[in-house]
Amino acid sequence: MKKSSESKPNKVGEKKSLQLIQGLSKSTLGIIAALLILFALVMLVLFQTEISERFNSINSDQTSEIPEGPISIGILEIADGKDVETGLLAGEGLELVKANCTACHSSALILQNRFSRETWKSKIEWMQETQGLWDLGNTEPIILDYLAANYAPEEFRGRRKPLENIEWYTLED
């Protein structure tokens, strides 16, 4: 109650200053908004050129140029004994396998298969003859060793062996 009676005499002054502030803020708001829009546009242009530059460098690194020899660089991030990105088991030669064998297709084609070293070799030869896989050079034996060690056929995988030499006995009453 006290407050309202105190503020009454100031009302006219308040109104004027409010109008002043409103007038001011309208024009300044307009300027600020214009600046913000300009800023956003500039950022958008900068960002887009950066993205397209990155995209171009990725493209030219991977798809537009087919390497003549084996790729030797691979970035690994191992967790739980596997490369996080591809799911390939950690082991010697993994970075070569990741670099050369996940360039055209996903690692799933490796993960879902179990072959002997010879069969892995024939798969590689098949891809070289028909799919444009490059000569793996001196990395081929390392890649084959990795595949044969980590993705070899396992008999009775995930099951115990069937029992052998069971001695049956007859139940007696």
Ligand code: HEC
């Ligand atoms: C130049 C491209 C290319 C590269 C590099 C490549 N592959 Fe392939 N690979 C293919 C194509 C294409 C297929 C057929 C895919 C399909 O059937 O969908 C294939 C299929 C496969 C298959 C399935 C074969 C089958 O009989 O089921 C396996 C396993 C495989 N690749 C492993 C590898 C390994 C290991 C490497 C690394 C040494 C590798 N690939 C590198 C192109 C490539």
